[in-house]
Amino acid sequence: xxxxxxxxxxxxxxxxxxxxxxxxxxxxxxxxxxxxxxxxxxxxxxxxxxxxxxxxxxxxxxxxxxxxxxxxxxxxxxxxxxxxxxxxxxxxxxxxxxxxxxxxxxxxxxxxxxxxxxxxxxxxxxxxxxxxxxxxxxxxxxxxxxxxxxxxxxxxxxxxxxxxxxxxxxxxxxxxxxxxxxxxxxxxxxxxxxxxxxxxxxxxxxxxxxxxxxxxxxxxxxxxxxxxxxxxxxxxxxxxxxxxxxxxxxxxxxxxxxxxxxxxxxxxxxxxxxxxxxxxxxxxxxxxxxxxxxxxxxxxxxxxxxxxxxxxxxxxxxxxxxxxx
Numbered sequence: 001x002x003x004x005x006x007x008x009x010x011x012x013x014x015x016x017x018x019x020x021x022x023x024x025x026x027x028x029x030x031x032x033x034x035x036x037x038x039x040x041x042x043x044x045x046x047x048x049x050x051x052x053x054x055x056x057x058x059x060x061x062x063x064x065x066x067x068x069x070x071x072x073x074x075x076x077x078x079x080x081x082x083x084x085x086x087x088x089x090x091x092x093x094x095x096x097x098x099x100x101x102x103x104x105x106x107x108x109x110x111x112x113x114x115x116x117x118x119x120x121x122x123x124x125x126x127x128x129x130x131x132x133x134x135x136x137x138x139x140x141x142x143x144x145x146x147x148x149x150x151x152x153x154x155x156x157x158x159x160x161x162x163x164x165x166x167x168x169x170x171x172x173x174x175x176x177x178x179x180x181x182x183x184x185x186x187x188x189x190x191x192x193x194x195x196x197x198x199x200x201x202x203x204x205x206x207x208x209x210x211x212x213x214x215x216x217x218x219x220x221x222x223x224x225x226x227x228x229x230x231x232x233x234x235x236x237x238x239x240x241x242x243x244x245x246x247x248x249x250x251x252x253x254x255x256x257x258x259x260x261x262x263x264x265x266x267x268x269x270x271x272x273x274x275x276x277x278x279x280x281x282x283x284x285x286x287x288x289x290x291x292x293x294x295x296x297x298x299x300x301x302x303x304x305x306x307x308x309x310x311x312x313x314x315x316x317x318x319x320x321x322x323x324x325x
Contacts, residue, residue, distance in 0.1 A: 081113025146205025242319035249312020
């Protein structure tokens with residue numbers, strides 16, 4: 001290699017200028033230049049990167065807030081109107097009958113002359129509450145038991161037998177029997193949806209845990225004497241955040257669907273939920289001019305379930321660390 005040496009004297013610089021000492025502290029030498037990684041900040045960055053997620057999240061926030069605040073503000077209470085001319089009105093007919101455009105008659109009037117708009121949002125608050133409470137109970141129990149189930153071979157032997165017995169009973173049939181045995185109240189429905197609803201979630205979590213339980217860091221923790229509960233809490237569940245969020249995305253809308261379906265069969269809540277409104281408006285579906293009573297709660301229930309599912313699925317995708325690259 002032919003390399004030409006540079007004569008520093010040709011630069012006409014002093015030694016102080018050529019060889020100035022660089023002062024650096026000990027802390028600066030240990031400073032990490034790579035950007036810090038924050039899991040939840042990365043989840044938010046990926047989630048809000050898509051405009052559709054912002055729109056869906058805003059729509060979900062509006063639905064939830066409106067469903068809970070609106071009936072409270074107006075002091076909703078079902079009142080039967082003795083004037084038969086006020087029954088089964090379309091929005092236009094309701095505006096004309098009540099003397100002007102009003103948000104209360106935006107969906108017309110029902111079989112008792114009540115505001116369908118007010119009834120739908122009151123029913124939405126009940127259905128959303130049912131869905132979130134059931135999802136919270138089932139996911140909490142299912143995730144905890146599933147993590148232990150997948151990590152402990154002794155628990156696995158017992159829970160497999162429980163799953164083989166209860167898991168083969170049709171879920172909708174089990175719920176129907178429970179509702180028929182007890183009074184069809186809100187908490188009865190919660191009990192019926194959660195008494196075995198956690199089992200399928202626990203089995204799914206158990207399968208995921210088995211995949212990662214024998215990795216090196218888990219074997220090392222077991223050799224050090226760490227108990228199963230701590231290993232499941234510290235080593236396994238944090239890796240399954242995206243899986244749990246995705247589960248929630250499918251579970252929450254499903255409870256609204258169950259409630260609506262049972263109500264359609266005549267076994268729904270005694271409270272005026274969305275399912276109860278749909279069940280009571282079945283006869284109006286094919287009657288000319290009365291369709292608003294049926295389709296209003298159907299459309300609102302469909303929008304709620306779709307928005308919950310889309311937001312949950314996209315949040316589950318954003319929760320996957322592989323999407324943070």
